[in-house]
Amino acid sequence: MRIAVIGAGALGSTFAALLDRAGHEVILVARGAQLEAVRENGVRLSGGFGEWQTTRLTAVPRLDQEDTGPVDLVLFAVKAQDTAAALDEHGDTVAGAPVLVIQNGLDGVRAVSAALPDSSCIGALSIVAASYLEPGSVTVTTPATTYLGRGTGQPDAEVRHLEAELGEALRLSAIGNFVGAQWTKLLVNQLNALPAITGESVQSVIAHRSLRRIMTRSMRETVRTGVATGIRFGSLQGLGNRRLRLFAYLPITLGEALPLLFRARMGSVPNPGSTLQSIKRGQRTEIDFLNGAVVRQARAIGRSAPVNEALTALVHRVEESGEFLTPDEVLRAVAAERR
Structure with a gap:
């Protein structure tokens, strides 16, 4: 061809x-x-x-x-x-x-x-x-x-x-059910924001307990927004509608098993994530179409997605300043947005 x-x-x-x-x-x-x-x-x-x-x-x-x-x-x-x-x-x-x-x-x-x-x-x-x-x-x-x-x-x-x-x-x-699979992939793409904000690999971010919890919360917001929108999540890499709906309402400590699963599948070679790669090349990121998409979909049905909103804003902050944030700075910024 x-x-x-x-x-x-x-x-x-x-x-x-x-x-x-x-x-x-x-x-x-x-x-x-x-x-x-x-x-x-x-x-x-x-x-x-x-x-x-x-x-x-x-x-x-x-x-x-x-x-x-x-x-x-x-x-x-x-x-x-x-x-x-x-x-x-x-x-x-x-x-x-x-x-x-x-x-x-x-x-x-x-x-x-x-x-x-x-x-x-x-x-x-x-x-x-x-x-x-x-x-x-x-x-x-x-x-x-x-x-x-x-x-x-x-x-x-x-x-x-x-x-x-x-x-x-x-x-x-x-x-x-490709549309449902797009939502499942949107959840997978929650791996991208925190590496872009901190300058660390996906594996390193997930290994950090506090950052892993933020990532888990952003993933839960994504699933809950999809459920409220009427989405039936498509099957990708062992993730499907039933499993993701269960994940969305598990206690947060149990929900952290999902990003840990992603980390295990990635292996040991550091994965920077596509959003961090864009920042390192001095290019605009697609964060408005990842975490930002969750924020827009939530607003469209009268809901909010404060963790995703905070992460979107922080990626833009790094885009503009060129300076990565420490985990403590990320924690404070996300906490402020959620109040």
């Missing part, structure tokens, strides 16, 4: 390298130092999916059919906050081509579908943990499945076809 990957961050670069390794013709849309590095040496993949140096991949600053020709599939892998700009820039070029939207948050598939009404859009939720801290190089710290689907029903024929075409290369799995 001839595949365009829009977004050359950690996940976009990982998927571009895996597709190249599987023999597909890949066009990677990149910018700045990443574009220069990939044009010169390709993408170097290391870590959980094995070692690979791309051999045929083409890097471009912008898709242009006169230069690159039409594509069979588009992987839309930009951060949620960059969706509108990417659609403005590339929408006319990719209109009509099938689009796989690989994005965190709740609104990605809906936003891309609205902007590209002639394209068939499928959602993707990736549990892969990958680090891109150096142009042209990406390291997978946690290899995992990427889940495909759309809507609340069972996977349709097109979703199944994409799973068959690319499932082996990208470790794809088609699932039902």
Whole structure:
């Protein structure tokens, strides 16, 4: 297949390298130092999916059919906050081509579908943990499945076809109740805020008892907000509707078992989380589409999510100041917001 990957961050670069390794013709849309590095040496993949140096991949600053020709599939892998700009820039070029939207948050598939009404859009939720801290190089710290689907029903024929075409290369799995799975992934993404605020790895944050408790509370708010919204949580990595509803109302000390489970699954290689990676690269984070999404959904149904609101504000504080906070500073700030 001839595949365009829009977004050359950690996940976009990982998927571009895996597709190249599987023999597909890949066009990677990149910018700045990443574009220069990939044009010169390709993408170097290391870590959980094995070692690979791309051999045929083409890097471009912008898709242009006169230069690159039409594509069979588009992987839309930009951060949620960059969706509108990417659609403005590339929408006319990719209109009509099938689009796989690989994005965190709740609104990605809906936003891309609205902007590209002639394209068939499928959602993707990736549990892969990958680090891109150096142009042209990406390291997978946690290899995992990427889940495909759309809507609340069972996977349709097109979703199944994409799973068959690319499932082996990208470790794809088609699932039902994709909307519910987006909410489950939103809970998983609660791992990101505290590392971005403190500058520590996900594992280190979870190992810190007080920070782990804050993370647990933010996860409980997420589930309780989803339940109040009428969401039936989708199944991802052993997490499902029944288990998450139980978690939401367990005593907080028992609920801490969930982040500890995530930590165990990550292994020993420090995982910075995608939000901290954005801060270290001097880029805007997608926090408004992670913890911030919980805050908006809660407000929409007349509820509040004070822990998520505090964490969102603290990530923005670090974005603006460039200075990480100590655990004690985090505790005081979250306590003040919850009063």
